[in-house]
Amino acid sequence: xxxxxxxxxxxxxxxxxxxxxxxxxxxxxxxxxxxxxxxxxxxxxxxxxxxxxxxxxxxxxxxxxxxxxxxxxxxxxxxxxxxxxxxxxxxxxxxxxxxxxxxxxxxxxxxxxx
Amino acid sequence: xxxxxxxxxxxxxxxxxxxxxxxxxxxxxxxxxxxxxxxxxxxxxxxxxxxxxxxxxxxxxxxxxxxxxxxxxxxxxxxxxxxxxxxxxxxxxxxxxxxxxxxxxxxxxxxxxx
Numbered sequence: 423x424x425x426x427x428x429x430x431x432x433x434x435x436x437x438x439x440x441x442x443x444x445x446x447x448x449x450x451x452x453x454x455x456x457x458x459x460x461x462x463x464x465x466x467x468x469x470x471x472x473x474x475x476x477x478x479x480x481x482x483x484x485x486x487x488x489x490x491x492x493x494x495x496x497x498x499x500x501x502x503x504x505x506x507x508x509x510x511x512x513x514x515x516x517x518x519x520x521x522x523x524x525x526x527x528x529x530x531x532x533x534x535x536x
Numbered sequence: 537x538x539x540x541x542x543x544x545x546x547x548x549x550x551x552x553x554x555x556x557x558x559x560x561x562x563x564x565x566x567x568x569x570x571x572x573x574x575x576x577x578x579x580x581x582x583x584x585x586x587x588x589x590x591x592x593x594x595x596x597x598x599x600x601x602x603x604x605x606x607x608x609x610x611x612x613x614x615x616x617x618x619x620x621x622x623x624x625x626x627x628x629x630x631x632x633x634x635x636x637x638x639x640x641x642x643x644x645x646x647x648x649x650x
Contacts, residue, residue, distance in 0.1 A: 424579060453636065465626065467637035480637055512579060516636065524570065524630070525638070527580040 425449065426528035428513050434534045440501040443531045447494055447515030453477070454496040455516075455525055456488055460509035471496055472518075503535045538563050540629050542641035550649050551619050557612040557644050559627030568630030569610040570638065571601055575623045583625075586610060597621070622648045 425448035435441055447454050456468040458481075467480035471490035482488075485503075490496045500507060510532050514525035539562045549555055561567055568587050572580040584595025591603040601612045610627060624645045628638040 424581070426579070455637065457638075464642050465628075465638075465640035467639070470636060478637055514580075524568075524582070524585055525636070526582070527572075529577075529579040 424526040424528060426513055426515050426526050428511075428528035428531050430531060431529065432532050432534075434536060435503060437503055437505060437535055439503050439535075440499065441503065441533065443498040443500070443511055443513075443533075445496045445498070445513030445515075445528060447496070447513075448526055451515035451517050451526075452494065453516045453518060453525070454490055454494070455514040456482075456496070456498050457512040457514065457527075458509050459512060459530070460506075463509075465512075468498070500533070505535050508533055508535045538629055538639050540627050540639055540641035542625075542627055542644050544644045545642070546645045546647070548647040548649065549617050552616050555612075555614045555617045555621070555646070557625050557627075557646070559610045559612065559641060560608050561610065561627075561629050562608065563629060566605075567610075569601075569603060570628045570630070571595065571599070571610075571612050572626045572628060572640075573597075573623050574626065574643075580626065583612070617646075617648055619648045619650060622646055 427446040429444045452473045455470045459465045468482040470478040488498045510530045512530045514527045516525040541560045570585045571583040583599050586603045624643045626643045627641040
């Protein structure tokens with residue numbers, strides 16, 4: 423158990439809908455990352471937050487957004503969903519920023535868009 | 537641009553045999569290198585990391601990896617594979633810039649026969 427909790431584990435929704443994925447980082451970790459794992463794109467970095475502020479952005483679509491709350495949990499919002507958004511979405515956390523990628527991953531949320 | 541290549545998509549070994557998973561990276565400076573393992577339905581678990589110093593690093597579960605700058609490689613090894621090692625293995629590099637994102641390879645799926 424990495425200590426990173428993601429909910430829900432599975433999500434099935436229709437095209438055009440909006441969903442919210444939730445992540446609780448390890449206790450004491452200030453940095454949260456979101457990754458998308460799909461068959462065609464592999465593991466792709468989406469976005470990073472550090473202590474409530476956006477720190478880095480990767481291949482995140484405009485239809486997607488995220489935030490980190492004062493209690494350090496994070497949410498990834500996916501809207502106007504398309505079939506191609508079906509993927510496994512991982513959250514990871516680390517103690518501080520500047521760890522050069524060393525992070526602990528949650529078990530992921532599997533999103534299926536039908 | 538930074539990139540990670542895992543040339544073997546799928547490897548099959550017998551239990552008790554030795555294992556080497558290949559990883560090559562493209563990077564402009566001394567990289568931060570990682571190996572993660574993903575068991576079916578699970579998140580990513582960090583096996584080991586290389587930041588600097590001794591080029592042979594030891595990880596969890598009996599794994600080790602050797603950083604070879606001249607070959608731009610960071611191959612993962614295990615002297616004797618157990619059936620429970622069957623999983624997908626990802627090599628990753630920490631980003632060069634002021635982000636902490638990981639750039640992942642496409643993964644190698646390891647199958648272990650009894």
